[in-house]
Amino acid sequence: MDPVILSCAELSTREINAALAALPDGASARVLEPRGRHNLAVGLSARLDITISGNAGYFTGGLGDGPDITVEGFTGWSAGDNLMSGTLRVRGNASESAGSSARGGLIVIEGDASSRAGISL
Secondary structure (H helix, E strand, C coil), X not given: CCCEEEECCCCCHHHHHHHHHCCCCCCEEEEECCCCCCCCCCCCCCCCEEEEECCCCCCCCCCCEEEEEXXXXXXXXXXXXXXXXXXXXXXXXXXXXXXXCCCCCEEEECCCECCCCCCCC
16 A cells, blocks of 8 residues: 655645544555654554654654654654654664653663653653
8 A cells, every 4th residue: 555645845744643643544645745844643543654864853653552654854853742652763863852751661762862862751
């Protein structure tokens, strides 16, 4: 099955997150042109495979319970905030407090991370 393509150039953050939330378990999606947009792929509870093609902003993949999210770029602070299950993989750098309050999911930062990344505050 081909991934659902969602473009930040055409859709608001609310529309992108609503489209992701409507996908059934096992679906995949690619978010194009994020350009540092905040709050992408948040509040998802289905087993989804999501790729964000570029740099994302704050709270990427937050409040998740199931999705596997890959950011093909950098991400802002609090990436994976309150991630309960699933994964968040950042192929670039992550800013402050990435994964600092994850509750069971896996967060992988392949680039550099702030000294506060992974700290439970």
